[in-house]
Structures are given as structure tokens and as C-alpha cells.
Amino acid sequence: MIFEPVVGLEIHAELQTQTKMFCGCRRVDTTQAAPNSAVCPVCLGYPGTLPVVNKRAIELALRVALALGCDVLPESVFARKNYFYPDLPKGYQISQYETPLASGGALRIVTPAGSRVVRLRRVHLEEDTGKLTHADGQPPASLVDFNRAGVPLLEIVSEPDLFSVEEVKAYTTAMRRLLRYLEVNSGDMEKGVIRFEANVSIRPAGSRELGTRVEIKNLNSFRSLVRAIDYEVLRQSERLARGQRVIQETLGWDETRGETTSQRSKEEAHDYRYFPEPDLPPLRIEADELARVRAALPELPDARRERLMSQYQLGAAEAEVIVEDRATADFFEASAHARPALAPRRLAAWLTSDLFGTLNALGRPLVDTHGQPALAPADFADLVERVVTGGITGPSGKAVLEEMLRGGRMPEAIVRERGLERIGDDAALREIVQRVVRENAAQADQVRAGKISVVQWLVGQVMKASRGRADPRLVQTLLEEYLSSGRDG
Ligand SMILES: [Zn+2]
Structure with missing residues (x-):
């Protein structure tokens, strides 16, 4: 029997606020900052402290909800989710449960099979937990860092609407891109600012029913997410094929061993003893606030791709790369x-091949974290124009581009200084062709004897002699003319 996977995803995205969700502590880079250097009595859960909602976090969350076409609820309620774990100083997490910030919504995904819409269930706000590090040693110890405790998190929950690993990849990539466009999340996966939980079940292909699902927690990279789902689909298929049941449970993912591990039988909502947070009033979103956030939304990736295609006559594939x-x-x-x-x-062709290629080789981004581009857009356009209008050749253009990126200079200065102006159909180029033929008489004879493939080798010699300043097609024409003219210098 052929089984198809059914996956629902929870995406936990840190919101790029200055401060934490319910206190004034700075939100720091938890991979860099000294442990427990951004903490206070509120996020450490000291008795008698009171939370205050971060207004900026609400605004960023609304951006996401509106961009995804969710219904924003006029009133949502923060709740306490009670459980014990050493990374949770209060013994509960403030989250939204019965009434989330927003419900519904959808995200369009594109896979090789085509484009379709993935339905969403809800978007809600919560606070992050601290971070545990388990250190081997004598005796073994677990270290806790509360810098992350209380950082605003947005949880975006999809319906079980993803039916292959390709769709899961397309969905998570599109969501990450959207969050970056909205400037609510850096998308820096290595820093753990986006994390996943996957609900995975399988069913006979073509069936409409849902099988028993497992929940895989703490997936911190695209790679872990995909590997864990692949692993689960195989494990569940094997169980069903042997006539065994899939047990509903919560699983962890062991990245080193490449397998899921049982953590506990699936907890039910009542295990968390949710109740409304007594220290926070319901969160009311006024219509004018919502309208203000909506009006300030940037152009979203899908709309921008369509516009680039129509306004600049770009192909779908290159537009997709550019709006990434x-x-x-x-x-x-x-x-x-x-x-x-x-x-x-x-411009698009030079951007997506030569410029990206050179930047990759240099290990630099096109635009750095301060918004500073590696070269001025006008200088880049100047360079491409010189190539397109024949002022310099393609190979020279690449050399100039590299020097622009290394030295930050304008193309005109580099071209002039290095004498890179293209050698056109003139005496200079004919002279080089004649000299190369003279110096390579044996190869020239081979061409005359009918070994046409050797022409390319001679073209290469002329290109070398002209330091890349000649147009290779013109060189080939001149060479063929010269060799068939009977003269051999
Ligand atoms: Zn704090």
C-alpha cells in the first residue's frame, strides 16, 4: 500500500523587538551574549512582579496576521500554560489559548508540482523559555541561560495541509521569506530565531481520513525538520505494514542518530491547566490601530514577483530569485x-549569476546587516551597460566587477586604469590574430587540413594575447577568414 504523509506545522518565530514580551530587558543575541546578562525579576518569575505587554510585539504580530490574511480577533486573552521544566522560571508560560490574536489565513506555496494555498489555523503570541545546555563532565551538569526567557514569540499554526516533504520545504521557506519582508524576524536559523514543531501522520494515498498523529518537538533547522518528517513517515509506514498501530505521542528529534525518540505520551490541553492570566487584561485591538498597521505593510513577495515580471519583463524564475x-x-x-x-x-542576469557568484566567492552578502550594499546600484548598472553596449567584453566585465567589490571603485576608473576597453574590429585585433597564427604554425596547419576543433584553441590564444579585451566570436570570425585566405604570414 502506498501511504501519503499529512503534516501540520507550528512555526515559532522570535519577534525583532528591542525588549522582551513582558519586561524591559533587552532582547539579546543568545548565541553571543554572556549567559543571564539580560534578565530581571519579571522574566525570572520573582514573586510579586507584574508583566506589562510589549506594544511593539503586538504591532509586529499584527503585521504577520494581516499579511497572511488572518481574521484578527478584536479581543484576545493571554493565558497561563502551567508545566514544570528547568528552563521555565515561573513554572508557567504566558501564551494565548482559547482566544488567539488571529485565526484563519493562508500562505501560497510553489513546488515543482505547481502553486497552491496552505490553510492556517491560528496566529498567537507567547513568551519564549530559557535555554538549557547539558554539559558532560564529572559530575555531569545542566546549565541554564534565561536571556531568552520572556522573548516575544509568534506561533503560526497551519492546518494539516502539507502532503509531502517538498510542500513542507516550500511552506517553511515562503514563511521565512515573508517574516523577513515584514521585518519581524531576521530569518537567522543558526541563531534559533525560527523553530518548528511538526504534527505528522500518514494515510493510504487518496484517502480523506487522517491517521493517528505524532508531534515532533524542537526542530531547529530546515534540515532537521525534513529529516525528522522523512524518518517518521517511514517508521509509521513500517508499523502499519506490519499490522501495528501508530501511537499518539510527543517525540524528540536526535540529530546525531537521525531518529525520533519518544518523550512522553501525548499531553492533553487539560494537563497544562490553562487559565486566563490574572495579571493581564484582555488584549483589545482597535480598528484604527489595525488600519494603521495594514496601511504600513510593505509590498509582499508574491505581489512583488508579479510586478517585477510585468514592469521589467523578467522571467518567473529570475523574478523568484530576486524577490527571495x-x-x-x-x-x-x-x-x-x-x-x-x-x-x-x-541587469537581472548579471545580478543572479555574476554578481551573486562573485559575492559568494568573496563570502560577502549583497547588502549587509546595516543595509549597506556591497556596491552602489548605479555603478553596477554602469558596468552592465558597458558590457551590453560593447565597451568592454563579458570576461573584462567580470574582472571589473570583482575589483569593484574588492576596492569599492567605479567601473570607469578601473576600465581606464587597466586598459580594458574592448578591441573592436580593427587593425589591432587583426594584428594579434596574425601574430598568434605565426607563432602557432603547427596548429594553424591542422585547421587548414580540416581539423576544425583546433580553431577554438587558437581563439583561446588570441583571447589570452588580448587580455580578454576581444570579443571571442569576432576573434573566431577573423581567425577563420585569415586561415582560409591562404596567407600564412
Ligand atoms: Zn526581564
Whole structure:
């Protein structure tokens, strides 16, 4: 029997606020800051302290809810989710339970099979827990860092609406891109600012019913997420094939061993003894506040891709690459505006191949974390225009680009200084061709004797002699003309 996976995802995304969800502590980079250096009596759960809601966190959460087309509830309620764990100083987590910030909504995904919409269940606010580090040693110890405790988290819960690992990848990538566009989350997976939990079940392909699901916790990378789902689908298929049942339970993921491990039988909601947080009033979202957030939403990735395709005549694939990142799309549009006469597709091609390739080799981003681009969009457009109009050759263009990135200089200065102006159809180029033929008489004879493939080798010699300043197609034409003219210098 062929089984199909059914996956629902919970995405936990840190909100990029200055301070924590319910206190004035700074939100710090937990991979860099000294442990327990951003803590206070409120986020450490001291008796007698009172939480105060971070207004900025609400605004960022509303951005996401509106961008996903959710219904924002006029009133939502914070609740205490009670459980004991050493990374939870209060003994409960403030979350939203019965009435979340928003419900419904959808995200469009694109896979090789096509485009479709994944339905969402809810979006709610909560606070993060601290972080435990288990240290081997004598005696073994567990260390706790509360810098992360109380950091605002947005939980985005999908319906069980993903039916393959490809769809899971497409969904998580699209969600990460959206969160970055909305400037609510850096998308820095290595820093743990986005984490996943997956509900996974399987069913006979074509069936409409849902099988028994397991919940896999604490998946901190795209790679772990995909591996854990693959593993579970196989494990569950094998159980069903042997006539065994799938047990509903909560699982952990062991990255080293590549397998899920049973943590506990599935807890029910009543195990958490949820009740409304007595120290916080219900959260009311006024209509004018909602309208203000909606009006300030940036153009979203899907809309921007469509616009780039129609406004600049870009193909779907290159538009997709360019909108992947808001800063890249901004850079592309700024360079197109700098040289309106230049075909934008040429800019897009240079951006997605040569510029990205060179930046990768140099290990640099196009735009750094302070919003500073690696080169000015106008200079980039200037360079591409020089190549397109034939002022310099493609290979010279690549050399100039690399020097622009290394030295921060303008293309004109580099071209002039290094004498990179293209050698056109003129005496200079014919002279180089003749000299190369003279110096390589044996190869020239081979071509004359009919071994056409050797022409390419001679073209290479001429390109080398011209230091990349000649147009290779023109060189080939001149070589063929010269060799068939009967003269051999
Ligand atoms: Zn605090």
C-alpha cells in the first residue's frame, strides 16, 4: 500500500523587538551574549512582579496576521500554560489559548508540482523559555541561560495541509521569506530565531481520513525538520505494514542518530491547566490601530514577483530569485532606475549569476546587516551597460566587477586604469590574430587540413594575447577568414 504523509506545522518565530514580551530587558543575541546578562525579576518569575505587554510585539504580530490574511480577533486573552521544566522560571508560560490574536489565513506555496494555498489555523503570541545546555563532565551538569526567557514569540499554526516533504520545504521557506519582508524576524536559523514543531501522520494515498498523529518537538533547522518528517513517515509506514498501530505521542528529534525518540505520551490541553492570566487584561485591538498597521505593510513577495515580471519583463524564475530577499529586490530596482535605457533582463542576469557568484566567492552578502550594499546600484548598472553596449567584453566585465567589490571603485576608473576597453574590429585585433597564427604554425596547419576543433584553441590564444579585451566570436570570425585566405604570414 502506498501511504501519503499529512503534516501540520507550528512555526515559532522570535519577534525583532528591542525588549522582551513582558519586561524591559533587552532582547539579546543568545548565541553571543554572556549567559543571564539580560534578565530581571519579571522574566525570572520573582514573586510579586507584574508583566506589562510589549506594544511593539503586538504591532509586529499584527503585521504577520494581516499579511497572511488572518481574521484578527478584536479581543484576545493571554493565558497561563502551567508545566514544570528547568528552563521555565515561573513554572508557567504566558501564551494565548482559547482566544488567539488571529485565526484563519493562508500562505501560497510553489513546488515543482505547481502553486497552491496552505490553510492556517491560528496566529498567537507567547513568551519564549530559557535555554538549557547539558554539559558532560564529572559530575555531569545542566546549565541554564534565561536571556531568552520572556522573548516575544509568534506561533503560526497551519492546518494539516502539507502532503509531502517538498510542500513542507516550500511552506517553511515562503514563511521565512515573508517574516523577513515584514521585518519581524531576521530569518537567522543558526541563531534559533525560527523553530518548528511538526504534527505528522500518514494515510493510504487518496484517502480523506487522517491517521493517528505524532508531534515532533524542537526542530531547529530546515534540515532537521525534513529529516525528522522523512524518518517518521517511514517508521509509521513500517508499523502499519506490519499490522501495528501508530501511537499518539510527543517525540524528540536526535540529530546525531537521525531518529525520533519518544518523550512522553501525548499531553492533553487539560494537563497544562490553562487559565486566563490574572495579571493581564484582555488584549483589545482597535480598528484604527489595525488600519494603521495594514496601511504600513510593505509590498509582499508574491505581489512583488508579479510586478517585477510585468514592469521589467523578467522571467518567473529570475523574478523568484530576486524577490527571495527584499534587499536584493530593492537593489535590482534601484539599478534598473539608474539606467532606464538598459534592458532590465540584462541587469537581472548579471545580478543572479555574476554578481551573486562573485559575492559568494568573496563570502560577502549583497547588502549587509546595516543595509549597506556591497556596491552602489548605479555603478553596477554602469558596468552592465558597458558590457551590453560593447565597451568592454563579458570576461573584462567580470574582472571589473570583482575589483569593484574588492576596492569599492567605479567601473570607469578601473576600465581606464587597466586598459580594458574592448578591441573592436580593427587593425589591432587583426594584428594579434596574425601574430598568434605565426607563432602557432603547427596548429594553424591542422585547421587548414580540416581539423576544425583546433580553431577554438587558437581563439583561446588570441583571447589570452588580448587580455580578454576581444570579443571571442569576432576573434573566431577573423581567425577563420585569415586561415582560409591562404596567407600564412
Ligand atoms: Zn526581564
